[in-house]
Each structure stands twice: as C-alpha cells, then as structure tokens.
Amino acid sequence: MQFIDLLLQHRSIRKFTTQAIEQDLLERLLMAGQAAATSSFAQAYSLIRITEGTTRDKLADLCGNQAYVAQCAEFFVCCADLARNQTICQQSGISSDPGYMEQFIIATVDTSLMAQNMVIAAESEGLGTCYIGGIRNNPQEVSDLLQLPDFVYPVFGLCLGYPAQDPESKPRLPLPLWVMENNYLENLIPDEIKQYDKDVSEYYKTRTGNKKSTSWTEQMEGFLSKESRPHMLEFLQARGLAKR
Amino acid sequence: MQFIDLLLQHRSIRKFTTQAIEQDLLERLLMAGQAAATSSFAQAYSLIRITEGTTRDKLADLCGNQAYVAQCAEFFVCCADLARNQTICQQSGISSDPGYMEQFIIATVDTSLMAQNMVIAAESEGLGTCYIGGIRNNPQEVSDLLQLPDFVYPVFGLCLGYPAQDPESKPRLPLPLWVMENNYLENLIPDEIKQYDKDVSEYYKTRTGNKKSTSWTEQMEGFLSKESRPHMLEFLQARGLAKR
Numbered sequence: 001m002q003f004i005d006l007l008l009q010h011r012s013i014r015k016f017t018t019q020a021i022e023q024d025l026l027e028r029l030l031m032a033g034q035a036a037a038t039s040s041f042a043q044a045y046s047l048i049r050i051t052e053g054t055t056r057d058k059l060a061d062l063c064g065n066q067a068y069v070a071q072c073a074e075f076f077v078c079c080a081d082l083a084r085n086q087t088i089c090q091q092s093g094i095s096s097d098p099g100y101m102e103q104f105i106i107a108t109v110d111t112s113l114m115a116q117n118m119v120i121a122a123e124s125e126g127l128g129t130c131y132i133g134g135i136r137n138n139p140q141e142v143s144d145l146l147q148l149p150d151f152v153y154p155v156f157g158l159c160l161g162y163p164a165q166d167p168e169s170k171p172r173l174p175l176p177l178w179v180m181e182n183n184y185l186e187n188l189i190p191d192e193i194k195q196y197d198k199d200v201s202e203y204y205k206t207r208t209g210n211k212k213s214t215s216w217t218e219q220m221e222g223f224l225s226k227e228s229r230p231h232m233l234e235f236l237q238a239r240g241l242a243k244r
Numbered sequence: 245m246q247f248i249d250l251l252l253q254h255r256s257i258r259k260f261t262t263q264a265i266e267q268d269l270l271e272r273l274l275m276a277g278q279a280a281a282t283s284s285f286a287q288a289y290s291l292i293r294i295t296e297g298t299t300r301d302k303l304a305d306l307c308g309n310q311a312y313v314a315q316c317a318e319f320f321v322c323c324a325d326l327a328r329n330q331t332i333c334q335q336s337g338i339s340s341d342p343g344y345m346e347q348f349i350i351a352t353v354d355t356s357l358m359a360q361n362m363v364i365a366a367e368s369e370g371l372g373t374c375y376i377g378g379i380r381n382n383p384q385e386v387s388d389l390l391q392l393p394d395f396v397y398p399v400f401g402l403c404l405g406y407p408a409q410d411p412e413s414k415p416r417l418p419l420p421l422w423v424m425e426n427n428y429l430e431n432l433i434p435d436e437i438k439q440y441d442k443d444v445s446e447y448y449k450t451r452t453g454n455k456k457s458t459s460w461t462e463q464m465e466g467f468l469s470k471e472s473r474p475h476m477l478e479f480l481q482a483r484g485l486a487k488r
Contacts, residue, residue, distance in 0.1 A: 112352075182390070
C-alpha cells in the first residue's frame with residue numbers, strides 16, 4: 001500500500017482489544033514521534049505514559065467518562081513543555097521567560113507534530129488511535145494528578161491499541177472550501193456547502209455504529225454557539241503560559 | 245521501506261530543484277492533510293497556496309529573508325481558521341463567539357495535524373519540506389497581504405518541492421528525558437543531558453552544510469533568554485482570538 005493511502009484511511013478508534021503493544025514497537029513509535037520537525041530545535045513536549053490502573057481510571061473520569069482512556073493498551077498525556085528548557089537556563093544562571101504567547105504556540109505545535117507522527121506510525125503497524133481533547137475538561141486536576149510543573153500543560157490525551165471495531169472514515173470538506181490561491185476566499189460557496197452537508201448527513205445515517213441525523217453545518221452551529229472550556233486562558237496563565 | 249523508517253529519516257529541506265509538483269500529486273497531499281484527526285469535526289484550518297511571484301517575494305521578505313520561501317515549488321500559508329465556522333453560524337442567525345483560548349488551541353492543533361500529514365505524504369513521494377515559523381515575524385503584514393479575515397491567523401508557512409540537498413537528520417532527545425511514567429519527572433538526568441549535548445555538538449561539527457559549534461543546552465539558553473515574537477498575543481487578540 002502507498003503511504004498516502006494509509007493516511008487517507010484514517011479514522012479514530014474507540015474500542016480496543018486487550019492485546020498489549022510490544023515494547024520494541026512502542027519505542028519505535030516514540031522515536032517516530034520525536035523525528036517530526038520542531039521549532040528552534042526546542043522539542044518542547046513531554047509524554048506521560050499512564051500505566052497505573054487507578055490513574056487511568058481517574059483520567060478517564062476527568063476526560064468526561066471516556067471508557068477507552070482506561071481500556072486502551074497505552075494511554076499518553078501529551079504535554080506542551082517549556083519547563084525542561086527553563087530548567088536548563090536556570091541551571092546555567094541565565095534569565096529566561098517562557099511566558100510569551102509565541103512560545104506557547106511553539107510548544108503546542110511541537111506537541112501536535114510529534115503526536116501526529118506517532119499516530120501515523122501506529123496506524124502503519126495496524127494499531128488504532130484516538131486523540132482525547134477531553135484532557136482539557138479539567139486541566140488543573142490533571143496537572144495535580146500527574147504532578148505537572150509550571151510551564152507545562154496537557155494538550156491532549158492519546159489512546160493507542162489494537163482496534164476492536166472498524167468504523168468508516170468521515171467525509172472531509174471539499175478542497176475549494178479550505179484551499180485558496182494567493183488570498184483568502186471570502187465566500188463559502190453555498191452549493192459546495194450544501195453538497196457537503198448532504199454527504200455528512202448520509203455518512204451519519206449509514207455508518208455502522210452510533211447512527212444519527214445531523215449535517216456539518218448543524219454540528220458547527222453547536223460547536224461555536226456554546227461556551228468552549230472557558231477556564232483554559234486562566235488555567236494556562238496560572239501555569240505561567242501565554243501571559244504576554 | 246517501512247513507514248516508520250520513512251518518519252525516522254525526516255529532515256527539513258531548504259534547497260529545492262525547479263521541478264514542479266504534478267497537480268494530481270498535489271491534490272493527494274491536500275487530501276492526506278485533511279484526513280488527519282480534527283477536534284469536534286471543526287476542520288478549523290485553511291491553506292493559502294501562493295502562486296504569484298510577487299506575493300512569494302514579499303512573504304520571503306516578511307518571514308525574515310528566507311529565499312526558499314520564494315524558490316520552492318509550492319508554498320502554503322497554513323492558517324488556523326475559525327472564520328468559516330463563524331460565518332456558518334452567522335448565516336443561520338446563531339449567536340457564536342470564536343474568542344475562547346480553547347478554540348484557539350483547537351484551531352492551532354487542527355492546523356498542525358493537517359500540515360504534518362501533508363509533510364509525511366510529501367516525503368513519502370520523494371519531496372522535501374520545511375515549516376516556516378517566520379510567518380509569525382510579521383503576522384499583521386502577512387494577514388493584510390493575504391486578506392485574512394478576523395478569527396484566522398497564519399500558524400506557519402510550509403515549503404514543498406523536490407530536494408536539491410541531502411542533509412543529515414538531527415539527533416533527538418533521549419527517551420528518558422521526555423517520556424515519563426505516571427507522573428512528571430522533576431529532574432533532568434545530568435548524565436543523559438551531557439551525552440546528548442555531546443551528540444548534538446558532534447552533529448553540528450560534522451554535518452555536510454553550515455557547520456557550527458554549539459550544544460543543545462546552548463541553543464536552548466539562546467531560545468528562552470531572548471524576547472520571543474512579543475507581538476503575538478496582542479496581534480491574536482486584535483484578530484478576535486484567544487481573548488478569554
């Protein structure tokens with residue numbers, strides 16, 4: 001199979017078998033993750049691998065009762081981490097400040113590129129994956145539980161394991177709606193959106209599990225019209241991040 | 245070749261041949277990009293493909309005189325985009341607010357996962373890639389040039405093209421320094437850092453191009469001790485993002 005075909009087949013997996021991931025393979029996934037590009041060579045991320053059952057259970061609960069957080073073979077809390085670099089500066093007696101929004105972006109992007117490489121590497125070996133944004137439901141409680149220091153925050157969780165389900169891939173936005181040439185396209189191309197809404201509705205109506213009746217437009221109305229984890233800015237600034 | 249080996253061989257490419265990327269392949273890269281996971285199905289990103297020579301030249305300049313921005317076969321400005329979803333809500337007469345830090349994180353992560361899939365897809369087809377964080381040097385000027393609306397910001401640029409150089413991969417942090425078990429590891433393991441500094445120094449001393457004398461510790465001291473694009477927070481909030 002061509003690599004691009006593998007990427008095109010992506011879907012999140014939320015049911016896993018009990019099969020463990022071999023230690024050798026796990027190490028290769030981690031090394032594939034950190035092989036991704038990193039801004040200023042900062043490598044501004046850490047992974048917390050959660051092996052304790054009680055910690056898994058607590059995290060599953062804090063993420064909004066997502067059982068697969070507890071059940072998957074491996075669960076990682078993927079953290080943006082400027083504390084490591086900060087400690088290095090402190091040890092050298094160099095005055096430093098990881099409180100800029102820019103550094104927050106660098107660390108968040110670094111973490112995302114690393115994790116996406118892990119996801120692709122895992123899928124290429126027959127594993128399934130699921131990102132857990134719910135880790136930001138209760139970021140302070142997660143930070144306390146994992147003893148995260150200042151200048152570190154949990155960006156998302158990541159479930160890995162052998163799939164016990166085979167869901168369909170979700171249809172994505174048509175290219176003309178998100179790829180533009182030379183400048184931003186102001187209008188939304190009503191016909192393209194209408195067709196896409198039909199495709200998405202059809203997907204939800206006919207997919208194997210958890211059928212429902214909704215369009216993309218309806219989902220986005222729900223997404224943007226509700227409060228969106230309104231604690232995040234205050235939480236991050238209390239951890240020393242994104243302050244200026 | 246195994247997919248993981250491809251990931252492990254990554255290095256950024258900053259010199260490209262003049263060979264164009266075929267339209268079919270380019271479309272497959274874009275579709276591979278959007279196949280990545282997206283939080284809440286938001287697909288909160290847009291790509292601006294820059295085909296005009298004058299716009300390329302201006303961007304190369306705004307990014308800090310990076311010639312390869314002008315010279316590579318394809319250059320994309322990768323934008324976090326909450327404007328599309330916002331417009332959908334407005335058209336339906338639904339009150340919405342993309343100003344939360346949480347939504348800023350969602351859009352930044354979505355953009356990063358999409359772009360990393362494009363990078364991997366491109367590398368699997370023999371192309372070289374380089375992320376351009378310099379797009380954040382002058383984000384307001386870039387936004388004006390590309391007519392980006394509110395609730396959109398340029399996260400990074402992305403160069404694609406056939407490589408005209410063959411640089412070595414940079415050695416990454418040893419696993420014990422960034423992968424932890426069940427809770428955050430407070431100490432930096434001095435022996436591991438010392439060995440890693442040696443490896444990085446050796447890499448810079450012996451690599452094919454642009455040899456220099458520096459360790460990772462020295463680079464991180466430089467990274468965190470200088471002001472880091474101090475305009476970013478004000479810029480983003482003026483665009484309606486990360487305000488609350």
